[in-house]
Amino acid sequence: MLAIYKKEFRSALFGMTGPIFMVAVLAIFGYFCFRYQFTLAAPQIEYTVADSAFWCFLLAPLLTMRSFSEERRTKTDQLLYSLPITTTQVVLGKYFALVTILAIPCAVICTYPLIVSQFAATGMNLALAYGSILAFFLLGCAVIAIGIFISSLFDNIVITAIINFLLFFALYLCTPLAGDIPTTPVSALVALIVLSVAIGTLVYYITKSLVAGIASGAALVAASVIVYFVKSSLYEGLLAKAVSVLFIFRPVTAFASSVFDITAFVYYLSAAALFVFFTVLSFEKRRWN
Amino acid sequence: MIEVKNLSKKYGPIPAVKDISFKVDQGAVYGFLGPNGAGKSTTMNMICGCLAPTQGSITVNGFDIIGDAVEAKRCIGYLPEQPPLYMDMTPFEYLEFVALAKGLRKEELYDELEFVMEKTGIADVADRLIRNLSKGYKQRVGIAQAIVGDPDIIILDEPTVGLDPLQIIEIRSLIKELGEEHTVILSSHILQEIEAVCDHVIMISKGRIVADESFEALTKNETLEEAFVRLAGESLDAGAAYAMERSSDKEEKLSRKGKKRVITESEKGAAYYEEIFVDEEPEADDEETEDEE
Numbered sequence: 001m002l003a004i005y006k007k008e009f010r011s012a013l014f015g016m017t018g019p020i021f022m023v024a025v026l027a028i029f030g031y032f033c034f035r036y037q038f039t040l041a042a043p044q045i046e047y048t049v050a051d052s053a054f055w056c057f058l059l060a061p062l063l064t065m066r067s068f069s070e071e072r073r074t075k076t077d078q079l080l081y082s083l084p085i086t087t088t089q090v091v092l093g094k095y096f097a098l099v100t101i102l103a104i105p106c107a108v109i110c111t112y113p114l115i116v117s118q119f120a121a122t123g124m125n126l127a128l129a130y131g132s133i134l135a136f137f138l139l140g141c142a143v144i145a146i147g148i149f150i151s152s153l154f155d156n157i158v159i160t161a162i163i164n165f166l167l168f169f170a171l172y173l174c175t176p177l178a179g180d181i182p183t184t185p186v187s188a189l190v191a192l193i194v195l196s197v198a199i200g201t202l203v204y205y206i207t208k209s210l211v212a213g214i215a216s217g218a219a220l221v222a223a224s225v226i227v228y229f230v231k232s233s234l235y236e237g238l239l240a241k242a243v244s245v246l247f248i249f250r251p252v253t254a255f256a257s258s259v260f261d262i263t264a265f266v267y268y269l270s271a272a273a274l275f276v277f278f279t280v281l282s283f284e285k286r287r288w289n
Numbered sequence: 290m291i292e293v294k295n296l297s298k299k300y301g302p303i304p305a306v307k308d309i310s311f312k313v314d315q316g317a318v319y320g321f322l323g324p325n326g327a328g329k330s331t332t333m334n335m336i337c338g339c340l341a342p343t344q345g346s347i348t349v350n351g352f353d354i355i356g357d358a359v360e361a362k363r364c365i366g367y368l369p370e371q372p373p374l375y376m377d378m379t380p381f382e383y384l385e386f387v388a389l390a391k392g393l394r395k396e397e398l399y400d401e402l403e404f405v406m407e408k409t410g411i412a413d414v415a416d417r418l419i420r421n422l423s424k425g426y427k428q429r430v431g432i433a434q435a436i437v438g439d440p441d442i443i444i445l446d447e448p449t450v451g452l453d454p455l456q457i458i459e460i461r462s463l464i465k466e467l468g469e470e471h472t473v474i475l476s477s478h479i480l481q482e483i484e485a486v487c488d489h490v491i492m493i494s495k496g497r498i499v500a501d502e503s504f505e506a507l508t509k510n511e512t513l514e515e516a517f518v519r520l521a522g523e524s525l526d527a528g529a530a531y532a533m534e535r536s537s538d539k540e541e542k543l544s545r546k547g548k549k550r551v552i553t554e555s556e557k558g559a560a561y562y563e564e565i566f567v568d569e570e571p572e573a574d575d576e577e578t579e580d581e582e
Contacts, residue, residue, distance in 0.1 A: 004390065010382075081338060081339040082369075084390075085359065
C-alpha cells in the first residue's frame with residue numbers, strides 16, 4: 001500500500017491537478033476569509049468554512065478523475081492486478097495519497113484561526129473554529145471518496161469529471177428540493193417502490209441473474225407496502241428527510257450556528273468509508289468481468 | 290510450478306477459453322502458441338490474477354491464484370501485451386515503485402534495480418521520462434518490471450510485437466538468458482520466435498489446448514509451421530486460400546431490408562473467420578450456462 005501511496009502522492013503533487021486543487025482551495029477559502037474575517041470583521045472562521053465548502057470542493061473532481069479511469073485507459077491497471085497486493089491496498093493507497101493532497105491546504109487553513117484571534121476584539125472560540133476546519137477536511141475526504149468511486153466506473157476521464165460535477169450540483173440542490181417534496185406517506189411509498197425496483201435492477205446487473213434481480217426487487221417492494229399498511233406514520237416526511245440527508249455540504253454548516261456537531265464527523269467518515277468500500281468492490285469487479 | 294485445471298473463461302455469453310488444463314514445470318522456456326484471438330492473452334491474464342476464471346483453478350507454487358492471490362502473485366513477473374507503463378515516470382522511479390509493491394526491502398532495493406536495469410539494457414535511459422523512450426526501450430522497461438524481485442516464473446505476452454529486427458534479436462537473447470534461471474512462459478503467434486527460444490510448446494486454438502509437448506517431440510516429423518497449421522484446424526491456411534480464390538469475385542446479395550448490396554472481401558473474411566472460430570459445441574456450452582444459473 002505504501003508503494004501505491006508514494007506513487008500516487010508524487011504523481012498528484014508534481015502533476016497538474018494537485019497544485020491546481022490546492023491553490024484553488026486556498027484561494028477560495030482565502031477570499032471568503034478576507035470577506036468575513038476582515039471586511040465584515042467577524043472572527044468566526046465557522047462562517048467562512050460553511051460558505052466556502054461547496055466552492056472549495058467543486059474542483060475535487062479534477063483531483064480524482066484520473067485515479068482509476070486513467071489506469072484503465074492506459075491499461076496500467078493490469079500491473080496493479082498482477083502485483084502481489086490486494087485491491088483494498090490499491091484503493092486505500094490511492095485514496096490516502098489524495099487525502100494527503102487535501103491535508104496540505106487544510107494545514108495552512110489551520111493557521112488562520114490563530115492569525116484571526118490576534119485581531120479579534122471580542123475573542124473567539126478556537127474549539128469551534130478547529131472543529132469546523134476538521135469537518136471541512138472530513139467533508140473533503142468524503143468528496144474524494146465519491147470522486148474515486150466514480151472514477152472507478154468509467155474509462156474516460158472527461159466523462160468521469162462531468163458526472164462528478166453533475167452529482168455535486170445535484171447534491172447541492174438537495175436542500176431547496178427537500179422543502180418542495182410532499183411529506184405524505186403515499187409519496188414515500190412510491191419513492192420506496194421506485195428505489196426497490198432500482199435495487200433489483202442493480203442486483204440483476206451485478207449478478208446477471210434475472211431470478212435474483214426480480215426476487216430482491218419484489219421482496220423490497222413487498223416490505224415497503226407491508227410497512228405502509230401496518231404503520232404508515234413511519235413514512236410521514238420520510239422522503240424529504242432522506243433527500244436532505246443526501247446534502248453532503250450541510251453538516252459542515254452546523255458549526256456556524258455555534259454548535260460543536262460531532263455527528264458531522266461521523267457522517268463524513270461514514271460517507272468516506274462507504275464510497276471507499278464501493279470503490280474496492282468496483283475495482284475488484286473488473287477482474288471478474 | 291503452475292497447474293491449470295479445467296480453466297474456462299467467458300466474456301458475457303462468448304467463450305474465450307474452454308476447459309483447458311496444463312502444467313508448467315520448473316526451469317524451461319514455454320512457448321504459448323496460437324493464432325490471434327485463440328485465447329492466449331486471456332489465459333495469461335488469468336494465470337497472473339488480472340482476470341478471474343469463469344470456471345476451473347490455477348495454482349502457482351501450490352498457491353491458488355484466487356484464494357492465496359498475494360502469495361501466488363509473488364512468484365510471478367508479468368509483462369502484458371501492452372506494457373503497463375506510467376508515462377510521467379522515469380524507468381528508475383517506475384521500477385522502484387514496482388519493487389516496493391513487490392515487497393522488496395530498502396537495503397536490497399537499489400542493488401536489485403541496478404542489476405535489472407543492467408540486464409535489460411536500460412541503465413542509460415534510467416532518468417529519462419518513459420513517454421520519451423522508443424518502443425524498444427519501453428518494452429525493455431516492461432520486461433524489467435516483470436523480472437524485478439527475481440520471481441520464479443516470468444510470463445511475457447507477445448514481448449516482441451512492434452519491434453525492429455535488431456530489437457527482436459536482443460529481446461529474444463534476453464529471454465533465453467532469463468530461461469537459464471527462471472521458468473519463462475512466452476506467448477506469441479510468431480513461429481520463428483517460439484522456434485528460437487522455447488523448449489516446450491503449448492498450443493491453443495479456439496480456446497482449447499491442441500498441443501502440449503516438448504519442441505523436439507512436436508517438430509519430430511514436421512516443421513513447426515506445418516504442426517501449427519494442422520493443429521490450429523488448418524483454419525488460418527483455409528481462410529487465406531478462401532480470400533485469395535474469391536478476391537475478384539464480387540457478388541451481390543439481398544440484405545434484410547431487401548436492398549441489393551455488394552459483399553466486400555473483408556465481410557467475406559469476417560464471415561469465414563466467424564465460421565472457423567465459432568463455438569463448435571453449442572449444446573455443451575448451453576449446458577454449462579444452465580449449470581451456472
